[in-house]
Every structure is written in C-alpha cells, then in structure tokens.
Amino acid sequence: MEINKRQATALLFFSTILWGSSYIFLKLATNAGMHSGLINACRGTICALIGYLLFFKQINRLTRKDLKLGLEIGVINYLGYYLQTAGLRYTTPAKSSFITALYVAIAPLILWLFWHERPRRKTYFAITLAVIGMAVLTNVGQNGLHLQYGDFLTLLSTVFWALQIIFFNKIAPQSSSSWVVLFMVGFWQGVFGWLTFFGTERATFGQIHWMQALVPIVILAVGITFLGQGMQIIGQAHTDATSAGLILILESFFASVFSVVLGYDRLTPQLVFGGAILLLASAMMQVDLQSLPFFRKK
Structure with missing residues (x-):
C-alpha cells in the first residue's frame, strides 16, 4: 500500500487513539476474571483468524x-x-505508564548504537518534552519515582517496545505484505498467550464471567489488535521510528481522556497540561522547523 507521510501520520494517530481506548476494555476483561495470558491468547487468535480470512491469498504465500x-x-x-x-x-x-513512555528515548539510542543513525537536533528537545509531559500527566513527581521490582520489570519492557517501533519501521517492510506481518503478530501473540494460560493461569478459568468478558475481548481483538496494529504497521512503514514513537506516546494521554469521559477518573490540570506538552512534542517531529519564519536564517 503506497501512502505519503501525512497519511502515515494520520494512520499512526488513529492507531494511538485505539490503543488508548484499549485500557478501558482491558479493565473490563480483567474485572470479568480474565488474566493477561488468556486475554492475549484470545485477542491474538481472533486477530490471526480475521487476518487469514481477509488476506489468505497473501498469507498462503508466506516465505x-x-x-x-x-x-x-x-x-x-x-x-x-x-x-x-x-x-x-x-x-x-x-509509575508504569511513565516508565513505559521512556521507550521514546530508548528507540533513538538503539538506532544510534546499532544502525548508526544520529538523531536530529530537534529530536533531543522533543524527547525531553515528551518525558516531562508524561511526568506531568502521571503526576509521578508528587507520587515519587523510587524504583521497585515492578518498576524494573516495566523498564525492561520499554526496551522491547522500542525494538517493536524500530522493527515495524525498518524490518517489517522487508516482508511480502503488511497483512502477513499483522497475521504473524496475532498468531504468535496467541501462541505465547495460550502457553502462558495453560502453564500458569488454568486454575482461574472457572472464575471468568464470560457474559461480561465477551464484548471487551472481541473489541480488543478486532478494533484494537487487528485495526490498531494494522494501521500502526502500515503507518510506520512510511515514517521514521522516532517520529512514530512520539505519536504513539500519546496513547497514555488518550487513555486518560477515555477514562475521564467514561467516569473512571476526573479531569485534572495534570491531564490538560501533560497532554498539551505531549501533543507539542509530537507535533514538533512532524514539522520542518527550518520552514518556519522564526527559524529561517537571515
């Protein structure tokens, strides 16, 4: 699929909105008694099945x-x-959402170390703004950031989120089709999810309220994993990894917005100011600053 950078940015933006909404449906699924292994098993399996039904011709030609x-x-x-x-x-x-957001700083570092891609000057400023925005949004300064065991695990996860951003940008386009990549992501998410479920969560199966869990799981699988991941894969193939990361970091902002709209949280100054800083950091990477009158050399 041939698209321009503006269309790629729009796809990533809509993908981020979907990812932000996923926290609500994850909460509904966990409230219904589902654990993370089974949630990922179901959403990955359904995503892979839909992908195969729609794009079986490309998938049957897997290399x-x-x-x-x-x-x-x-x-x-x-x-x-x-x-x-x-x-x-x-x-x-x-603390988890703040630490997770650090992948936006880790991705350029990995690109520099292993792909020898030196970040643009504005990247440093945009990343700094993004980290400040996340700190304000999560109120982590007031709550404190003393690293515990869970924080260490979350910090490790940011390395893999950074690698995923880079993978979708640099390596996924080498596949025969974006739909093949989407199918494989769903397939392996399902496989590892089922292994986790049967290995550690099987005893919780009888505690699940399936009437409550069914709708959020279907939405997570179809609306979030299939559509959201699909738009991210296609969008990232036509933009750079750092810019994509600074768009996708808005996921936490949209998660907070959905949480406020649905009554799970209240509107706070931190949400408004933190979200505004994140939007500014993201916009900065999409604009050629040299084209603006203020930055033009006289």
Missing part, C-alpha cells in the same frame, strides 16, 4: 523470511506485554 520476521516480532511483542503486565502487579499504574 521463510516472513516466518523468521514474524517469529522475531512475535517474541518482541510478547515480552513487552508480559514484562509490562508482570510489573503492574508490583507498581502503580502512574
């Missing part, structure tokens, strides 16, 4: 390279989810 790339992203994706979810058991959601 060895597709299988290799699919396994790599499957492992990266699973470890990011697993470590982040495990860390949440031992830390607060605010």
Whole structure:
C-alpha cells in the first residue's frame, strides 16, 4: 500500500487513539476474571483468524523470511506485554505508564548504537518534552519515582517496545505484505498467550464471567489488535521510528481522556497540561522547523 507521510501520520494517530481506548476494555476483561495470558491468547487468535480470512491469498504465500520476521516480532511483542503486565502487579499504574513512555528515548539510542543513525537536533528537545509531559500527566513527581521490582520489570519492557517501533519501521517492510506481518503478530501473540494460560493461569478459568468478558475481548481483538496494529504497521512503514514513537506516546494521554469521559477518573490540570506538552512534542517531529519564519536564517 503506497501512502505519503501525512497519511502515515494520520494512520499512526488513529492507531494511538485505539490503543488508548484499549485500557478501558482491558479493565473490563480483567474485572470479568480474565488474566493477561488468556486475554492475549484470545485477542491474538481472533486477530490471526480475521487476518487469514481477509488476506489468505497473501498469507498462503508466506516465505521463510516472513516466518523468521514474524517469529522475531512475535517474541518482541510478547515480552513487552508480559514484562509490562508482570510489573503492574508490583507498581502503580502512574509509575508504569511513565516508565513505559521512556521507550521514546530508548528507540533513538538503539538506532544510534546499532544502525548508526544520529538523531536530529530537534529530536533531543522533543524527547525531553515528551518525558516531562508524561511526568506531568502521571503526576509521578508528587507520587515519587523510587524504583521497585515492578518498576524494573516495566523498564525492561520499554526496551522491547522500542525494538517493536524500530522493527515495524525498518524490518517489517522487508516482508511480502503488511497483512502477513499483522497475521504473524496475532498468531504468535496467541501462541505465547495460550502457553502462558495453560502453564500458569488454568486454575482461574472457572472464575471468568464470560457474559461480561465477551464484548471487551472481541473489541480488543478486532478494533484494537487487528485495526490498531494494522494501521500502526502500515503507518510506520512510511515514517521514521522516532517520529512514530512520539505519536504513539500519546496513547497514555488518550487513555486518560477515555477514562475521564467514561467516569473512571476526573479531569485534572495534570491531564490538560501533560497532554498539551505531549501533543507539542509530537507535533514538533512532524514539522520542518527550518520552514518556519522564526527559524529561517537571515
């Protein structure tokens, strides 16, 4: 699919809105008694089935390279989810979301170390703004940031989120089709999710209220994993990894907005100011500053 950078940015932006809404449906699923392994197993399996039904012609022509790339992203994706979810058991959601957002700073560092891509000057300022915005949004300064075991696990997960951003930008386009990548992401998310469920969560199966869990799981699988992940994969193939990361970091902002709209949280100055700073950091990466009158050389 051939799209321009503006269309790619729009896809990433809508993907971020979907990812932000996912926290609500995850909360509904966990409230219904589902654990993370089973949630990922269901959403990944449904995503893979939908992908195959719609794009079976491309998927039936899977190459060895597709299988290799699919396994790599499957492992990266699973470890990011697993470590982040495990860390949440031992830390607060605010600290978790703030630490997770640090992937926006880790991705350029990995690109510099392994791909020798030196960040643009404005990248340093945009990343600094993004970290400040997340600190304000999560109120982590007032609550304190003393690293505990859960924080360490979350910090490890940010490495895999950074790697996923880079993978979608640099390696996924080498596959035979974006839909093949999406299918493989869902497939391996399902496989690792089922292994986790049967290995550690099987005893919780009888506690699940399926009438409450069914709708959020379907929305997570179809609306978030299939559509959101699909838009992210296509969008990232046409933009750079750092810019994509600074768009996707808005996920926490949109999660807070949805939480306020649905009555889970109240509107606070931190949400307004933190979100505004994040939007500014993201916009900064999308604008050619040299084209603005203020930055033009006289």
